[in-house]
Amino acid sequence: MDRRQFLKAGSVAALSASGASKAAQAETPTSDKALEKFAPNSLKPEFVVDGKTVKPAEGQRFAFSKCYGCFNVCGARVSIDEATDQVVRAWGNPYMLTSNTEPFSMSVPPSEAMFRLAAASQYNQDNAATLCGRGNAVLDAFSNKHRVTQCLKRVGKRGENKWKTISYEQLIKEVTEGGNLFGEGHVDGLKAIHANPNYANPLYPDFGPVKNQLLVSTSTEQANRWDFMHRFTHSAWGTPNVGNKDSYCGHQQAAGWGLGCFDVVDEIALPITDFEHCKFAIFIGTNPGLSGNSLNSGSRRLAKARAERGDFKYVVVDPLLRSLTSETDTENGEWVPIRAGGDTALLFGMLQCIINHKRYRQNYLAAPSQAAADKQGEVNYTNASYLVVKQPGHPLHNRFLTAEAMGLGSAEVKMVRREADGKLVTSDSDQQASLIYQGEAKLADGSKVNVETAFALLKKRVNEHSLEQYAKHSGVPVAKIQELAREFTSHGRQVAIETNTGCNATDGGQCAYAMAMLATMVGAHNAKGGLNHMNGVGFGMMYEIYDGPLYKLNDFAHAEPVGFNAERSGDYEQSEEYKAKLTRGEPPYPANQPWNNTFVQENSGEMLVAHANANPFQFKAWFIWSTNPIYNCSGLKDQVVDSITDPDQLGLIIGIDPYINETNVYADYLVPDLLQYEQWMYSRMWGSEYIGDVACVPVIEPKTVKDAKGNPVCMEQFVIDVSKALGLPGFGDDAFSDAKGRRYGLHLPQDLYVPLFANAAHSGEVLPSPTQEEIQFTSVDRIQGEFAKRLKPEEMGPTLFMLTRGGRYEQLEQRYDGEFLNPAIRMDVQFQVYNEALAQVKDSYSGEYLDGQPVFDVDRFWDGSAVRDRWSETQYPFSFSTFKPQLRNAYSAQLPRLTALGEANFIQMNAEDANKYGLKSGDRAQVLSPKGTHLEGVVQADHSVARGTISVGIGFGHSQFGAQSVTIDGEVIPGQAERAGGINPNPFNVVDPTRKGASLYRDRTFGSTCRHGVPVGIRKV
């Protein structure tokens, strides 16, 4: 109903209110016809309830699927109009924790599950099983006029957005064979690139052969669709140059948390709050359920905790006041404004208060082994009491003192000081060890070394600065830091601290490491009411579903990628550059470009920077599938755009996507891809704390063009057909085997997905079989034939059962085990107060080892110089931050239900700060970057932003996704102005001037791209 209709209807209703109520009494809406009369614009109800049975509304069918309105991938259920084959409504899948606080047992039949959701069932309506606002808006993406459904080839220059339709077969032929494809000269096809055995750059042989000059930019969030692409890229073609979005999105926080949880540098962790029993939670740089942590499940659990429990409080530490706290009502939830990029200072202040006032969990921290932890009633232990050698020049300097060095055992066993008698003993002792100790240890060879416990080092570390200094750096007053520390240590283990994409200054990794340390101080990991580390852990991650009980899907001769990737992930000291410098007698440090030996991050942005610098080489071909780094990667666009628009520098660009975005607009060819309800997908659910996955099949006919054999064109089909044309392993005939060694081919996407689903259904406890009624009720009968063609009869039942529930999860009888989570949803590891592995990684500029403990420092460039020394407070007095509004994301500009909520974003700042510059809400202003660029938009000045900070939401300011007109086959599809509204802060953001050539601004520990705490200025226009 449009606004005019709405007003008209409203006034009629107001005039005849009393009459209407009588009419309503007289004519109860019991039939579809009557309902249409009362609510002419409403959709049909999902189900008609008759007694205790439900059936879909007339003309509709029901199915389970997944939501991909964001990367959480919540379980979904949908109603499909039979006449139009369109999904007309989407809700949550009640079997999945992401959409239902207490998910139904998989033993509940689907029709019974749906009945329980109906009001008539009088079942607990907490279980309404919903999707969030974004999830409800994605329905409009399917038949959008700007959707790419045909195979397109560019006409004119790259980026002009002029295309012609070609057949899929022509596209495959041209991209594989190459030739003078655009009248601009010869282009190497994929065949020639793959077959070339020469080095990509003879000066850098360690970066591998010419076939490494294929770059594939993707997104791991596509779950097993990403696996499909990875099968091609990594195992069939064999290039190490796979880029994804994590490392310019928030990888450093997950990796930083990993430092506090594992004794390696290449793991991730990202726990969520156990809302149901938590007493006090801190959210750093995000609101609960926002910024990528499930809006659907996180916000529901928060609301329930707030509404039902008077003993739950939470604090949001964020430069920006967002929706889930308020300025005036601070009883349950409080906003603590912080200067953008000041988070680590706050956390160090809290750690200082906690350690200096002995408010940590002493017995937990002093247990050096599992045996000692068991005696204390703890389920995990830490290395807080382990002795670190502090003897410069000694081989064990900054490493743990080992039993081997003491002549008492192996190098794997470390040493501690037994608290009871002060004796140095091995760390497998079941006795409590000293937390604070500094002294000498006599080694087996008679020498002596200085040693100090990890905890004592941490105490020194957090006392390197005063509380006042931490307060100044963070903008959080001393009293508030003390209060937060006190509150955090006043509820036993029932406290939590979490983030997601929240702290992306140059110390984002360190900030997350410090967060993990705070949780360790109170033993909140794996605790009831504490932190749950199973966030988003999929069934497919816990079981080998590619090498499953029925099918061995990876059973083929894999191509092994050779060489470092172009963004230089790995050990610089193993590189040719390092060795050559030593041979020439030159100092090997700094490296020519930054290396990263902490986490192989696969940063699409850094790969493109390497290409722009032609160092180690330029790419010859680029696949852009389901990703948009030019729009999303902070600082990237102007660094690389010339090098990708020039066909002489990059011969072949292929975009695979349902939409033209700001990156694939430069493609030579566009391959249409599927949207969520059209896909095969097996995926983890972000925000689910049970081990579980969604499993879904196409529930509507894909809208993409068909190939000559009648199969819908999509990413998987493209990858299959390119592989077959090139004769790559793992695709075509003889692609994998079953458990008995029989070989199978992979010619269609379902050739892989069907056996994958069968493996998932038969892993762990084999699922039962569904009834025929369940199969029909969930519309699984429509796809049953695809399974019957590929599976053995006895494999059908459990596999279809999984689909009749939309996936599977491991249901727990008991969620808790005493004070802790059930072991099935715990991450039982040794938590790290000192990460020894990190202390063995060298900085590629200075050649110095990194520190094994969190570091608080000012923001620094790659060369170690302070950012503020170059970009002064006087010239750039503000710190910049970006944020993800709750109902927008980078793909949402094409959803009218979301653009209707607001077409533009604002330059958000504190009213006092704005006043100083003569600005008020509604004024136009320019935010000034030291990069020499500016961002012009409308000011929103109030008290919802921390002093000294300017913040801009992302997901606006698009030039593509239908924001501008597109020409296909000479016909212009006009752009839609509402899609272009607002400003995109990413291209404006800074890069690192201490790097050579094109660059990005980097996290100091993980090399991820940063975007927060960046100096900026402002001026009125």
Ligand code: SF4
């Ligand atoms: S949180 Fe994301 S996946 Fe879940 S319902 Fe919302 S948009 Fe869909």
